[in-house]
Amino acid sequence: MSLAQGREFLAIPGPSVTPDAVLQAMNRPSINIYEGEIVETTQSILRDLRSVARTTARPFIYIANGHGAWEAALTNTLSRGDTALVLESGRFALGWGEMAAQMGVKVEVLHAAPRRAVDPDAVEARLRADAGHAIKAVLVVQVDTASSIHNDIAAIRAAIDAAGHPALYMVDVIASQGCTAFEMDAWGVDVTVGGAQKGLMTPPGLGFCWANDRALAACRTADLRTQYWDWQFRSGGEQYQNFCGTAPIHLLFALRKALDMLLAEGLEAAWARHAALAGAVRAAVGAWSADGPLDFNVLDPRERANSVTTVLSGDADAEALRQFCQRELGLVLGLGLGQFAGRSFRIGHMGWLNAPMVLGALGATQVGLSACGIRHGAGALEAAAAQLAAHLGAARKRQAA
Ligand SMILES: *Cc1c(COP(=O)(O)O)cnc(C)c1O
Helix, strand or coil: CCCCCCCCEEECCCCCCCCHHHHHHCCCCCCCCCCCHHHHHHHHHHHHHHHHHCCCCEEEEEECCHHHHHHHHHHCCCCCCCEEEEECCCCHHHHHHHHHHHCCCEEEEECCCCCCCCCHHHHHHHHHHCCCCCEEEEEEECECCCCCEECCHHHHHHHHHHCCCCCEEEEECCCCCCCCCCCCCCCCCCEEEEECCCCCCCCCCEEEEEECHHHHHHHCCCCCCCCCCCHHHHCCCCHHHHCCCCCCHHHHHHHHHHHHHHHHHCHHHHHHHHHHHHHHHHHHHHHHHCCCCCEECCCCHHHECCCEEEEECCCCCHHHHHHHHHHHHCEEEEECCHHHCCCEEEEECCCCCCHHHHHHHHHHHHHHHHHCCCCCCCCHHHHHHHHHHHHHHHHHHHHHC
16 A cells, blocks of 8 residues: 555655746746746846855856866866865755866865864864865765754855865855855855855756856866866856756746746755754654664764764664655655765755645655654654744744834
């Protein structure tokens, strides 16, 4: 018997649930790609992408997933033989570094302690030792989607400054943008890399880079530059140059709608909503972990992401759980990636998400745990509900005061 008939619930860390209004915004014919509405839509998106990243830096929109935006950031700033320092905290920064290595960049990895975020002091020490400034770029993710580590982007900038090091600071916010505070300008980020399909609630297919003046200056001498990704070509001022060819018309319609929704809610409100819903997920995982094999991957509660939670399953078969939840319950959980394959599952909690969606996902996960015979502590759903009630109760009191 299966209980999966009904709307399947996607609780993977990207793509996230696409709002109905965003899907509907795509349901119309193509338009002229050279003038009229497409120009206005492109310009308004470029303006609002600045707001979303809290920057005056120029955004670039690629018809690409996050990997494409990674490649754009690298090719526009680096030359063969340059060194990039990759700050590891899971899987994703490593992947970005592997891409750089294949292009001929020398890649050095600074490892974090197991299940911990990047240590800013270690970054400072490594950069101080690079007296000749061979390191041209520092690469880090704000949230690692495999480990669910959240890195302190402002603290890492402070470490780079304390070392007096001129390397470009490049930050991947693909799994955190729209979900968690990010201040490109205030935090001194030189290149921000994003994608549409996670916190930005848009179907997959758009990647973004924001490049500040230092990054645009690096672009003038980067010998890895190629035409499709090229920031200079794309800054040429003609509409078609924004996309180096045909605009992704329907994805732009979708993104326009998603940005309208995000900005109507308010960026801070969206960050606060993610924090509250993540609190509910953590309350449930904490309760489950009190008995049996389950545990948070991230050891320090302050380093847990507000957009995804990686749950270690010890000797229990996480893959069987995941398959059961999808087949029998209509809940799609994220699979364990890299070193976590088979021995973890991930709950995505990013984007267009409210309390019933999160509580439903937690309830269905608990059904799966019980049905699959995975031992777990009691009271997870009580704890999740109490967490949200406390959060909203406190907000209500603040409003009344
Ligand atoms: C999802 C993700 C990527 C890769 O994005 P794709 O669209 O799958 O290419 C890169 N970095 C982070 C942090 C991600 O979460």
